[in-house]
């Protein structure tokens with residue numbers, strides 16, 4: 001698996017430091033608010049589980065599975081719900097937890113959906129923001145890393161369902177796509 005990685009972008013330690021920083025900030029901003037953290041499956045699962053353990057406040061969690069990539073490295077632009085929330089968001093302070101914001105299609109869709117469902121507030125925490133990938137102008141409120149315009153894997157992020165279990169984030173070598 002490791003031989004498919006051209007370059008390590010963020011080490012385990014880099015990621016840990018960023019997750020601690022984001023967790024501390026969220027703990028301050030959501031003190032006493034009992035927010036609902038929504039993990040966007042599957043990519044955000046690793047980040048979500050680490051993040052919530054850095055927050056010393058009551059939080060609730062739920063999961064939503066939406067997909068626009070399938071097995072490709074380019075977004076289809078069309079977002080589908082594969083698994084909906086179990087919890088009502090009406091009147092709740094929700095925090096969407098994303099591993100990466102790339103084209104913005106997933107986030108745009110989710111923000112629209114949750115506002116239709118009358119969440120009291122909607123904020124986004126994204127481990128990574130790939131601003132160069134954006135085709136729809138959406139912004140995350142809390143960002144871990146600004147990433148370059150490359151396809152990254154590891155720490156939850158996949159290529160064709162692989163590499164999610166790498167403990168660091170890296171750039172995939174081209175040989176992986178080209179055969």
Ligand SMILES: O=P(O)(O)OC[C@H]1O[C@H](OP(=O)(O)OP(=O)(O)O)[C@H](O)[C@@H]1O
Nearest residue numbers: 041042043067068069102103104105106
């Ligand atoms: O800004 P966008 O261009 O919409 O890209 C970001 C989204 O794409 C990836 O999910 P994907 O649809 O690949 O599903 P996965 O998390 O199950 O891999 C990633 O985890 C984000 O949710």
Ligand code: HPA
Nearest residue numbers: 102150151152153157158
């Ligand atoms: O760079 C990426 N890597 C993995 N999944 C993704 N989904 C959007 N962008 C990416």
Ligand SMILES: [Mg+2]
Nearest residue numbers: 043069157158
């Ligand atoms: Mg994916």
